[in-house]
Amino acid sequence: MSDEKKFEAFHREQLNKNEEIQSETVKDRSGHKIDQADDNFLDMSQSEIKGKNQIEKKLLEQLDELVQQGATLERQEEVTELHREWLTYSWPNYTEDKHLEIINMYEADERYRDYFGEDRTQELITAVKHVLL
Numbered sequence: 001m002s003d004e005k006k007f008e009a010f011h012r013e014q015l016n017k018n019e020e021i022q023s024e025t026v027k028d029r030s031g032h033k034i035d036q037a038d039d040n041f042l043d044m045s046q047s048e049i050k051g052k053n054q055i056e057k058k059l060l061e062q063l064d065e066l067v068q069q070g071a072t073l074e075r076q077e078e079v080t081e082l083h084r085e086w087l088t089y090s091w092p093n094y095t096e097d098k099h100l101e102i103i104n105m106y107e108a109d110e111r112y113r114d115y116f117g118e119d120r121t122q123e124l125i126t127a128v129k130h131v132l133l
Contacts, residue, residue, distance in 0.1 A: 080128050
């Protein structure tokens with residue numbers, strides 16, 4: 001299988017995971033269509049996907065630090081900024097209101113909590129709400 005075909009298969013697998021997690025919830029509550037986010041994802045280059053994955057890794061590390069060492073305003077701001085950067089890879093038009101809406105969805109829907117893990121998700125919810133509200 002060529003590198004291009006492998007990359008396309010990877011894109012499709014990630015997209016299917018995202019759709020399974022987000023489903024109709026994103027269409028109904030966040031104000032943008034999942035198809036638009038899907039299009040943005042499918043258009044991402046290997047380097048953009050690598051960048052998104054690096055930000056996700058940093059975000060998870062920072063969330064682990066919050067869980068293990070407790071929250072400080074600086075850590076919460078960093079987590080919020082990393083989460084914003086991570087979201088903007090898929091969202092064409094980021095706003096703080098949309099960011100808060102997705103955080104509310106994390107709080108309401110266990111599928112989102114499963115993605116990051118319960119403790120990490122709770123820290124993310126707390127951090128984003130503290131920083132943006």
